[in-house]
Amino acid sequence: MTIDQIESELLRLPAAERARVAQRLIASLDEDSEVEGAWLAEVHRRDEELKSGAVQAIPVEDALTTIRSRFGW
Numbered sequence: 001m002t003i004d005q006i007e008s009e010l011l012r013l014p015a016a017e018r019a020r021v022a023q024r025l026i027a028s029l030d031e032d033s034e035v036e037g038a039w040l041a042e043v044h045r046r047d048e049e050l051k052s053g054a055v056q057a058i059p060v061e062d063a064l065t066t067i068r069s070r071f072g073w
Helices: 003-011 015-029 033-052 060-071
Strands: none
Touching (some): 015 033
16 A cells, blocks of 8 residues: 555545544654643644534545635645
């Protein structure tokens, strides 16, 4: 499986599962438990915001379009 195929499969996961994978990948790069704990707390905070309706998710393509237009990419 190529990295592009893996990425494509991961992006099909629900947001909470993608967050879990992201946290584990970040943790694998940084063994600092304080940083790892902070990332985990942030992931949980954002997940709760989504679940409670405090924030609304947008499609990644919309987010990328906004970023590209702001930064002229």
